[in-house]
Every structure is written in C-alpha cells, then in structure tokens.
Amino acid sequence: MNKEQTLTITSFAKxxxxxxxxxxxxxxxxxxxxxxxxxxxxxxxxxxxxxELPELLKPSITY
Numbered sequence: 422m423n424k425e426q427t428l429t430i431t432s433f434a435k436x437x438x439x440x441x442x443x444x445x446x447x448x449x450x451x452x453x454x455x456x457x458x459x460x461x462x463x464x465x466x467x468x469x470x471x472x473e474l475p476e477l478l479k480p481s482i483t484y
Contacts, residue, residue, distance in 0.1 A: 437462040447478060 434444040439459060446452045447463075463478075464471045 433466060436466045450479070 430444055430448075431441045434441040437444065437459065439462070443452075447455060447459075460471055460474060464474055467474075467477065469477065
C-alpha cells in the first residue's frame with residue numbers, strides 16, 4: 422500500500438473475510454479466542470507474521 426491509499430476497517434475486514442463488527446471486537450479486545458484461520462488472514466493482510474499479531478492486536482488505552 423502506498424501513501425495515497427487508505428484502508429478502512431470495513432475494507433480491511435472484507436479482505437479478511439470477516440465482518441467489520443467482528444474485526445472491531447478483535448481490535449478492542451472483546452474476543453479472547455480467535456479462530457486460527459482468521460489469525461492467518463489478519464497476519465497475511467497486515468503483512469506480518471502470526472507471532473506479531475498479539476502485540477498489534479493488544480487494545481490500547483488512552484486517557
């Protein structure tokens with residue numbers, strides 16, 4: 422993806438074959454068990470290894 426391209430949660434979820442609401446639950450830490458195929462799809466679409474996902478998907482808390 423180049424600088425001019427943007428990725429919305431909806432389009433990213435579609436690329437991963439999951440709903441945007443399910444992706445939102447994953448990103449916000451509301452899903453404790455995520456199917457291995459979904460993890461593989463997330464990693465592939467983020468261009469990272471599966472081992473990097475826990476750090477990327479860890480919910481961030483800001484005050």
